[in-house]
Amino acid sequence: TMSSVLASARCFVHGVILNGDGSGTELKSDPEPNQRLWIHLDYSENDCADTLKSLGLPDNIIESLVRVSTRPRTLAEKEGFLVFLRAVNLNPGDEPDDMVSLRVWLEPDRLITVRQRRVYSIQDIRKELDAGKGSKTIHELFICLVERLADRISEYVDNMEEKLAAFEENVDDFNVSQVRTEVSSLRRQVASVRRYLAPQRDALESFYRLSRNSLEERLVYELHEQTDRTVRYVEDLDLVKERCMVLQEELMNLIAQEQNARMYVLSVVAAIFLPISFVTGLFGMNVAGLPGVEDPTAFILVAGSMGTIVVGILLYFKFKRWV
Structure with a gap:
């Protein structure tokens, strides 16, 4: 059945x-x-x-x-x-x-x-x-x-x-x-x-x-x-x-926004330190005839000029509203 x-x-x-x-x-x-x-x-x-x-x-x-x-x-x-x-x-x-x-x-x-x-x-x-x-x-x-x-x-x-x-x-x-x-x-x-x-x-x-x-x-x-x-x-x-x-x-x-923000910070840092790196590289050459080698105030003058460059760059970025 x-x-x-x-x-x-x-x-x-x-x-x-x-x-x-x-x-x-x-x-x-x-x-x-x-x-x-x-x-x-x-x-x-x-x-x-x-x-x-x-x-x-x-x-x-x-x-x-x-x-x-x-x-x-x-x-x-x-x-x-x-x-x-x-x-x-x-x-x-x-x-x-x-x-x-x-x-x-x-x-x-x-x-x-x-x-x-x-x-x-x-x-x-x-x-x-x-x-x-x-x-x-x-x-x-x-x-x-x-x-x-x-x-x-x-x-x-x-x-x-x-x-x-x-x-x-x-x-x-x-x-x-x-x-x-x-x-x-x-x-x-x-x-x-x-x-x-x-x-x-x-x-x-x-x-x-x-x-x-x-x-x-x-x-x-x-x-x-x-x-x-x-x-x-x-x-x-x-x-x-x-x-x-x-x-x-x-x-x-x-x-993408996070990556752009990180790249922007790196770009700003690079823009600030690029001219400073140029100055330190220029005055760091081991050749005769560099100005200020015998002057004890030369370091202060160079450091002051680099600080002035940094402030100038920051003011320029502020004027352009980049920072």
């Missing part, structure tokens, strides 16, 4: 029968023909393809569900919809921008989700079903899944915007080199997330177009709202990217 096959499969994570009242019952026996079923599998296990085949899925669908690398997209088949999504990676030790692949096979009365790494949005939905506050139908369950994925993405995008805003407001208080490193890392994260979020926007828009005639009106509205949310997050990431570029330019300007 299906329940015994799933129970013995290493790839089986959980199975839930929707009761139609917002609650779910753990799959322990074969469901009735009219019952709504949600099966969650781990495609990293070797028996995942065989398990999917025992569930009656076509070979081309199985191949797509267990493929190693995927990008978000939607495919409409005779039996249902194949949807590839991405979720923010919140697993301990992993980077959030290393987004987790979630593959979905959607039928009118059955939902099969397949992943390799843990998806916390799936856990959120399972808790809602256990508490009796979850989805009542399979289509509603899928829309709820999309919403929970969007909630996690929203938290991640908001966190990135807060970090960037902190850098922008206190750019003068931070170490410039450290801020440059942080902003560069932020730009890489934005690029990594947008790489999958932009196709996910297109995938949801495609699913909306293909399924709106078969969904309830309220679900069509909810799906449209979630699609719009994803579009906004892509736009927010684009804005974060632009703000990062502006901040990096500002940091480069600060570095």
Whole structure:
């Protein structure tokens, strides 16, 4: 039986029968023909393809569900919809921008989700079903899944915007080199997330177009709202990217100003000591005929003339407003 096959499969994570009242019952026996079923599998296990085949899925669908690398997209088949999504990676030790692949096979009365790494949005939905506050139908369950994925993405995008805003407001208080490193890392994260979020926007828009005639009106509205949310997050990431570029330019300007200030000080010092160095070099030559060699007041006269030169240069710089 299906329940015994799933129970013995290493790839089986959980199975839930929707009761139609917002609650779910753990799959322990074969469901009735009219019952709504949600099966969650781990495609990293070797028996995942065989398990999917025992569930009656076509070979081309199985191949797509267990493929190693995927990008978000939607495919409409005779039996249902194949949807590839991405979720923010919140697993301990992993980077959030290393987004987790979630593959979905959607039928009118059955939902099969397949992943390799843990998806916390799936856990959120399972808790809602256990508490009796979850989805009542399979289509509603899928829309709820999309919403929970969007909630996690929203938290991640908001966190990135807060970090960037902190850098922008206190750019003068931070170490410039450290801020440059942080902003560069932020730009890489934005690029990594947008790489999958932009196709996910297109995938949801495609699913909306293909399924709106078969969904309830309220679900069509909810799906449209979630699609719009994803579009906004892509736009927010684009804005974060632009703000990062502006901040990096500002940091480069600060570095350039600091370097110019140091070079200016060195130039002023060089301008002051250049004529003095000429005088000391001239009177320091060991040749006969130098004036004042026998005069005891000659040193005082030379030193006084060099002091006068320094004062004259400083007054000239002050007149020109260079110091």
